[in-house]
Amino acid sequence: KNESxxxxxxxxxxxxxxxxxxxxIVAGKGKLEDMDMLLELADTISATALCGLGKTAPSPVVSTIKNFKDEYIKHIVDKKCPSKTCQKLKTILIDPSMCKGCSKCSKVCPVGAISGKIKEPFVIDQNKCIxxxxxxxxxxxxxxKED
Incomplete structure (x- = not known):
């Protein structure tokens, strides 16, 4: 974008x-038709751009769709990132069988997404969790754990 x-x-x-x-897509808002739109845009850009940069700029996206289509589908359909790198697709969970209710987690949470009673398992409000x-x-x- 900055090179154009x-x-x-x-x-x-x-x-x-x-x-x-x-x-x-990486924010969990993708639709399956987005992959087709990306390929269509890539074809149009490559065919009509005036310089070499414009003609080749879409190539990495086309390559990833062709070679990692299953990952795109997981991001779009399952709202999961197999490599766990897409921040907005992460889910952080507390295993109630392992939680001792010490409250350390709730004290460090910057948005107050973790609640519970001392000596009982705490829970994470996924709507608040950043x-x-x-x-x-x-x-x-x-x-x-991250899921």
């Missing part, structure tokens, strides 16, 4: 739209 000269619409706007779609991982590092009983 901005002179031709396909490169300037097309790559911007591709980025928006990819950001939606997936920062502070609780993972704090739990002395290894009761908190």
């Amino acid at each position: 000269c901005g002179k031709c619409v396909p490169c300037r706007e097309g790559t911007k739209r591709m980025l928006e779609i990819l950001e939606g 997936k920062c991982g502070a609780c993972l590092e704090t739990c002395p009983f290894k009761a908190i």
Whole structure:
């Protein structure tokens, strides 16, 4: 995006739209038709861009869709990231059988997403959790895990 000269619409706007779609996919907001849209945009950009950069800019996306289609589908359908790198697709859970209710996790949570009673298993409110991982590092009983 920052390398584009901005002179031709396909490169300037097309790559911007591709980025928006990819950001939606990694945020858990993707739709299956997004893969087709990305391929269609890539074809249009490659065929109509005025320079070599514009013609080849979509290539990495096309390559990943062709070679890692199953990962795109997991991101879109299952809302899961197999490599656990997409922050918004992570789920952090407390295993109630391992949690001793010490409350260390709730004290370090910056958004107050963890609640419970002392000496009873705590829980994470997934709607509040920002997936920062502070609780993972704090739990002395290894009761908190990423899914």
